[in-house]
Amino acid sequence: MTILSDNEGYGVQSKDYVKKKNPIIKPENIEYDNTYENSIRPKDFDSYIGQGALKESLKVTLEAAKLREKPLDHMLFYGPPGLGKTTIAGVIASQMGVDIRITSAPALERPRDIIGILMSLKGGEILFIDEIHRLNKVAEEILYPAMEDFTLDMTTGKSQTAKTLRVPLPKFTLIGATTKAGELSSPLRDRFGIIHRLEFYTTDELSQVVQRTANILDIKITESGAKAVAMRSRGTPRIANRLVKRVADFAIVKYDGQIDEKVANESLDILKIDEFGLDTTDRALLNLIIEKYDGGPVGIETIAAALSEDVRTIEDVCEPYLLQAGLLQRTPRGRKVSPEGYRHLGIKMPSEQTKLF
Ligand code: ADP
Secondary structure, eight states: OOOSSOSSOOOSSOHHHHHHHSOOOOGGGOOOSSHHHHHHSOOSTTTSOSOHHHHHHHHHHHHHHHHHTOOOOOEEEESSTTSSHHHHHHHHHHHHTOOEEEEEGGGOOSHHHHHHHHHTOOTTOEEEEETGGGOOHHHHHHHHHHHHHSEEEEEESOGGGOEEEEEEOOOOEEEEEESOGGGSOHHHHHTOSEEEEOOOOOHHHHHHHHHHHHHHTTOEEOHHHHHHHHHTSTTOHHHHHHHHHHHHHHHHHHSSSEEOHHHHHHHHHHTTOOTTOOOHHHHHHHHHHHHHHTTOOBOHHHHHHHHTOOHHHIIIIIHHHHHHTTSEEEETTEEEEOHHHHHHHTOOOOOHHHHHO
16 A cells, blocks of 8 residues: 655645645555555445445445435544455445555654645545554644544744644545554544454355456456465455466466366365465464463464564464464463364373373
């Protein structure tokens, strides 16, 4: 995704700079990593697969906002990466016929970063802040009056001569996305009118994602081929899209160009993605807890250090799916491999008795 706010900084006065650095873009033209991602990203509710409850309630919210001619409430979407938080924000913008600005909390390090963006917004526009749990305190405090009263409180001058200036802002909608709703401060969380958790996708839903992507990319795939890819996609459309593309390479080079069940399974085996969708890092994590820590519990920092991985990667990327699939358990004393986790790796679970000696 293109981060439209960068860290070069701009002052409140330099609106031209803001405009140049934060160009207004139409939802259909949101630029992401590459054109491939942009071309497969759903742009409307019909092509946005799954998340039925979210879509139904959003349709009502959007309709009501249109009838009332009011901007949408601020919204917070949370859930593991790749489940469609950014995508749904784009869908909302396009359904409302408004522009969207996409940025991310780490790009809003200095007060002027967030002030610059707020000052350059137009009425009705959507401001999307990814990883919003990483906003610093100062940026958060600038956001509070902006979200609540659409004003910016700015202090000018120093100490005794300091004055607070209230600058009106256009009515905008903030959409925040986070993988960690629990890390949001409660004053910030409370300012969102709509808070919604995105769920992992079912195999059927992911099969539709795979088929849709294959269609767009002109990849030949059978129904059972799509299902085989979906089953190893860890409930996540971003992974499904990545896998279908990789399997398509195998289909072209090693087979007759079409992805069927056999091609999908054999290719994914070669890519070391197992039938649960676990990759080498996931299996290394489970193996580590079993072999070095008797199946756990063990702290996340210890796991991360032993795997030479970042704690955040383990927490945000590996763990949510392992927990959801019931292979890993979170306890107050750390992470534990579940009986299902042992079974999945084909390792016999020690009985409590043997564990004692
Ligand atoms: P997040 O912001 O939650 O990390 P994204 O919105 O960037 O995830 O989604 C990752 C990719 O997955 C997108 O490029 C999009 O193509 C695909 N995707 C996400 N949600 C859906 C969906 N509901 N239907 C179809 N494709 C989806």
